[in-house]
Each structure stands twice: as structure tokens, then as C-alpha cells.
Amino acid sequence: MSSRLRKAWLVFLAAALAVTGAVYGVTRPASADVTAELTAPQLVADMGAGWNLGNTLEASVNGIPGETAWGNPVVTQAFIDKVRAAGFRTIRIPVSYLGHIGAAPDYTVNAAWLNRIKEVVDYAHSRGLYVLINMHGDGYKTVSGSWLICDASSQTAIREKYQKVWQQVAIRFQSYDEHLIFESMNENFDGQYGNPTQPCYSNINAYNQIFVDTVRRTGGVNASRWLLVPGWNTNIDYTAGNYGFVIPTDQYRSTTIPAAEQRLMISVHYYDPWDFTGTEDGTITQWGAGATNPAKKSVWGQEDFLDGQMKKMHDTFVTRGYPVFVGEYGSIDKTTYDSASNRYRADYARAVVTAAKKYGAATAYWDNGWNGQHGFGLFDRSSGAVTQPGIVNAIMSAVGTQPSSSPSASTSPSASASPSPSTSPSTSPGTCRVTSAVNAWNTGLTNSITIANTGSTAINGWRLTFTLAGGQAITSGWSATYSPSSGTVTATNASYNGAIPAGGSVSIGYQAGHTGNAAAPTGFTLNGATCN
Structure with a gap:
């Protein structure tokens, strides 16, 4: 141009x-x-x-x-x-x-x-x-x-x-x-x-x-x-x-x-x-x-x-x-x-x-x-x-x-993608950190989430659980599968990003609709362990 x-x-x-x-x-x-x-x-x-x-x-x-x-x-x-x-x-x-x-x-x-x-x-x-x-x-x-x-x-x-x-x-x-x-x-x-x-x-x-x-x-x-x-x-x-x-x-x-x-x-x-x-x-x-x-x-x-x-x-x-x-x-x-x-x-x-x-x-x-x-x-x-x-x-x-x-x-x-997850996802309390960045508009939002492994050993396969604000429902997502679409949601790794090496991280995200509350999700846990 x-x-x-x-x-x-x-x-x-x-x-x-x-x-x-x-x-x-x-x-x-x-x-x-x-x-x-x-x-x-x-x-x-x-x-x-x-x-x-x-x-x-x-x-x-x-x-x-x-x-x-x-x-x-x-x-x-x-x-x-x-x-x-x-x-x-x-x-x-x-x-x-x-x-x-x-x-x-x-x-x-x-x-x-x-x-x-x-x-x-x-x-x-x-x-x-x-x-x-x-x-x-x-x-x-x-x-x-x-x-x-x-x-x-x-x-x-x-x-x-x-x-x-x-x-x-x-x-x-x-x-x-x-x-x-x-x-x-x-x-x-x-x-x-x-x-x-x-x-x-x-x-x-x-x-x-x-x-x-x-x-x-x-x-x-x-x-x-x-x-x-x-x-x-x-x-x-x-x-x-x-x-x-x-x-x-x-x-x-x-x-x-x-x-x-x-x-x-x-x-x-x-x-x-x-x-x-x-x-x-x-x-x-x-x-x-x-x-x-x-x-x-x-x-x-x-x-x-x-x-x-x-x-x-x-x-x-x-x-x-x-x-x-x-x-x-x-x-x-x-x-x-x-x-x-x-x-x-x-x-x-x-x-x-x-x-x-x-x-x-x-x-x-x-x-x-x-x-x-x-x-x-x-x-x-x-x-x-x-x-x-x-x-x-x-x-x-x-x-x-x-x-x-x-x-x-x-x-x-x-x-060069990460290997597929193992059949036994694992992590330990205090070894994960989650940050999210919400970008909201009228009735919709996108949320980009970064999961960091702060422990000393690799995480092989992961499930990230969090709670959406009331009135929010996920309409599409990437780099993970999300279920259910509202309430307490579990994001499960994709085939290419299931392994998070010590000190490494993965990024996932979703798009959601909302009815006036575009707050970020809360209560993150990774494989059952609470994340910082």
C-alpha cells in the first residue's frame, strides 16, 4: 500500500x-x-x-x-x-x-x-x-x-x-x-x-x-x-x-x-x-x-x-x-x-x-x-x-x-512441538503460576491464559480448572479443550502442548460471551494443585 x-x-x-x-x-x-x-x-x-x-x-x-x-x-x-x-x-x-x-x-x-x-x-x-x-x-x-x-x-x-x-x-x-x-x-x-x-x-x-x-x-x-x-x-x-x-x-x-x-x-x-x-x-x-x-x-x-x-x-x-x-x-x-x-x-x-x-x-x-x-x-x-x-x-x-x-x-x-501428554498427568502444590489477560467488549471477551511450571520437574499432561464469572459462557477456544462452557471449567491440553518443562510455560485461550460481567476467571488449579 x-x-x-x-x-x-x-x-x-x-x-x-x-x-x-x-x-x-x-x-x-x-x-x-x-x-x-x-x-x-x-x-x-x-x-x-x-x-x-x-x-x-x-x-x-x-x-x-x-x-x-x-x-x-x-x-x-x-x-x-x-x-x-x-x-x-x-x-x-x-x-x-x-x-x-x-x-x-x-x-x-x-x-x-x-x-x-x-x-x-x-x-x-x-x-x-x-x-x-x-x-x-x-x-x-x-x-x-x-x-x-x-x-x-x-x-x-x-x-x-x-x-x-x-x-x-x-x-x-x-x-x-x-x-x-x-x-x-x-x-x-x-x-x-x-x-x-x-x-x-x-x-x-x-x-x-x-x-x-x-x-x-x-x-x-x-x-x-x-x-x-x-x-x-x-x-x-x-x-x-x-x-x-x-x-x-x-x-x-x-x-x-x-x-x-x-x-x-x-x-x-x-x-x-x-x-x-x-x-x-x-x-x-x-x-x-x-x-x-x-x-x-x-x-x-x-x-x-x-x-x-x-x-x-x-x-x-x-x-x-x-x-x-x-x-x-x-x-x-x-x-x-x-x-x-x-x-x-x-x-x-x-x-x-x-x-x-x-x-x-x-x-x-x-x-x-x-x-x-x-x-x-x-x-x-x-x-x-x-x-x-x-x-x-x-x-x-x-x-x-x-x-x-x-x-x-x-x-x-x-x-518442534511438545510431546503428547502421558496418561498420568502430574504436578505438585505450589509448582504452577497462571496469568490471564481479558480483552472485553460489549457482549464478548477473549482471555489469553499462560500456565507456567514453576517447579523443578516437567509436567506431563495437564488439566487446568477455573471458575468463570456469572453470565459468561465460552463460545470457542484454542490450544486446549474446554468443558463445560460455563461455571467451573476444565481446560485439557492439546496433543502438542501437554508437556511443560520445568521453568517453561504454555499459552491457551478462549472467547466467551457475557451478560455484563467481563471479570477474569478465578480459582485456578492445575491437575488438582492450586496455582499462584
Whole structure:
């Protein structure tokens, strides 16, 4: 979106950087292991918390992409390991091609650029993470050298070029397992922020169809891998509403895919309300039911609106077997205007992930690598240090993911999960501590609970019991099973988080309705022992 591009340009000017050529080496071979693809609900659950490597491989100057062009350092394996260790299980890698595409009719992509894309993908894929790559800045009118323009007159040439580029990318990655997902394009529209226009929307639909057909026809794992397609400007209303979006047909997919299952995902972004998430001034610095100053809170785009937007995607696509991916969301740093603003940024991130999960969608936070005023950054791109632990913790508590302490390679994200519980859950009095964080609104609330093992031995299998306030009833939960839904409730561990090592913790949570009493639960006991 335009404000992120402006921020990138400011970063570029501030750093006084010129386009530099990274050293592109030959990378290790891709994994040829092919495992059974997951169903839509399994995929969303397995993707966990997602994060964007923004303003990097899509960065460009004068139409030439270069990963340091907008001020971020060269990506390293060590940095990706830091992202994984923070708990993220999916990394979206925006990619631009632009001036790295050769002339017609072959439109050959620069070999060094493809090699570098592959190398960065391997940093994450080799660690068992889900990886998404797309065609990002090629469709932005505000980017020099852009060409994937839906209202341009030369649609025949555009479609030929688009097909050739995706064919080369798909062939390069055709043996990678299902943890690699392709996304057709990013925020493509005519540049006017009004209702979609025709034939521009028809051209976007045509691009999506070319993308699906081209990838499938390259064979290998591409015949069955998940593919991600957006509607108009990745806008929820213009994708789920009656504005012209058409889901591509998938006629060339592998015959091994069960007929009742899909292999297409729907891409949307969420930055509402923009006066909180993106407007670069100090007027609106707070968000959500926890806001303390009504004058600093937007008059729209709060929890009820967010819930309704995610429900639209669920009702339109998830119910038909198409999972939804909120490929970008987030909010900028406004602490120079309001020292408490980061608290509301964390509330916002938690709420987006919670609502998305409730309605069958995965998410990826937008991180442009910029920390400080107006930045989206969660990490220091040079050291790998987490710069916004409150936001990261909010994301992890909402999705139910624990940070990983071992960034070693694995065959899948689930390989690093905790072992299944034993048949004899155990703990001792005084060896557990429970904290909960309630985020309430009108008639609903979410509660994120952290269970810490303060003892000297591991807990193998757990049941957390607590009492809800009167008038509350759990409507959905994550990272545990909850029974009954009201009164005294027992949360029983999931298959992947039953073991809590000494000094370790797990995060779970739920959404509940209430009739005016949004108080936190009380009387926590873990396997019968009272917790502090």
C-alpha cells in the first residue's frame, strides 16, 4: 500500500543508501520430500503465527529490485532462526521482479535474482516453516517499472509476461513440499480507492486463472500444493461481496486430491481502522475496549467490526472449503504521540489473530523492518532481537504458539512441538503460576491464559480448572479443550502442548460471551494443585 512505500522511501533517504548488489550464491538443493497435503482446517492450524519479511525482496529503486534498497540489511539464516525462535511458524516473503525480467517473448528472469529468492526461501523452508512467495510490487502503479496493471491497454502482452514469469518460478520450486505456498500477486487494483471497476476486475480474475493453470501444469508438487489468490486490492468487502471476484477453476490439479477438498486459498489484508493502524499523526493512538481516552480512539473499526469482517470471509469462502489467509495486518508505532500506544497495538494484533482463528483464517503480521516512529517492525533486522515483545506475545497468546528454543532444521513445524501428554498427568502444590489477560467488549471477551511450571520437574499432561464469572459462557477456544462452557471449567491440553518443562510455560485461550460481567476467571488449579 502507498503509505508503506512512502515509509520505505523515507528509510531509503534517511539511510542514504544506493541500490547495492547482494552476493548471490548457489544454494543447497531443495527438499524432494513430499508429504500428504493437509486439509483446509489442518493447514490453517498448522500455519500458526505468521510474519512478513517486508521491504526486502520486494524493495526496488528505479525499477530494479534489491533486498537492501529500502534500508534493510541482507537476510541471513541466523535472522530467520530468530524469527522462528520467537514462535512464528509461517513467513511471507514478498517478491518483486520488475527490471529483473528480460525481454519478450521469453521474459527470462535474472538467474542471480531467482537464486537469491531460492536462498532466502531455503532459510525458512529448511527449518520446517511455511513459506509464501508472491509477485508483489510488479502490480503497483506507484512503483517504477511496474507492469501488472489491470487497467492498462496491453493486456495480451501483460498476460504473456505474467505467465512466463510464474512458469519459471514454479519450475524452480516444483519439488518443494507443501510448506511452500505461492501467492499470485499483491494488492492489485486500478489505484482508485472506490468500488471496483470493470474490466479491471475481470483482468485480475484472469491473472489469477493464469497463475493457477501455469503452476499446476509445471507438475511435481505444484500439481497439488496450496495456491493463494486475492480479490480486488486484497479488500475483504470487495472480495467477499458481490463486486466481481471469481475463484479460479483448478482443472489441472493432481487427481490424487480428494474431489471434496480444495487446494486454493483466498488472500485478504486487514488494516482497519486506518487512522489507528497507518495514519502518521498523533490523533488516533488507541484502539479497542481497553482504550482509556475516547478522543484518541477511532469512531469505527473496533472489535465488533473486526469480527464481522472475518465472518464475511468465513461465510463466503471457508464454509466452501477455501481457507482464508490474512496476509498482512498490523499498526504503526505512535509512542512519540502516546507513550501507551504500544499496548493498544498489542491489543489490536491479539484481536485480529483471535478473530481470524475463530473464523478459520491464518494471519501474517506486516513487518517492514522499521523500528521507531511510524514503523511496523517487530525485530531488529541486524541483531534479530525482538523490539516489540508485547505485540509478539499478544500474537502468540492468540494463536496458541510457544516460542521455540531450538532453531534446528525439522521436517515440519509440528516437529518442534511438545510431546503428547502421558496418561498420568502430574504436578505438585505450589509448582504452577497462571496469568490471564481479558480483552472485553460489549457482549464478548477473549482471555489469553499462560500456565507456567514453576517447579523443578516437567509436567506431563495437564488439566487446568477455573471458575468463570456469572453470565459468561465460552463460545470457542484454542490450544486446549474446554468443558463445560460455563461455571467451573476444565481446560485439557492439546496433543502438542501437554508437556511443560520445568521453568517453561504454555499459552491457551478462549472467547466467551457475557451478560455484563467481563471479570477474569478465578480459582485456578492445575491437575488438582492450586496455582499462584
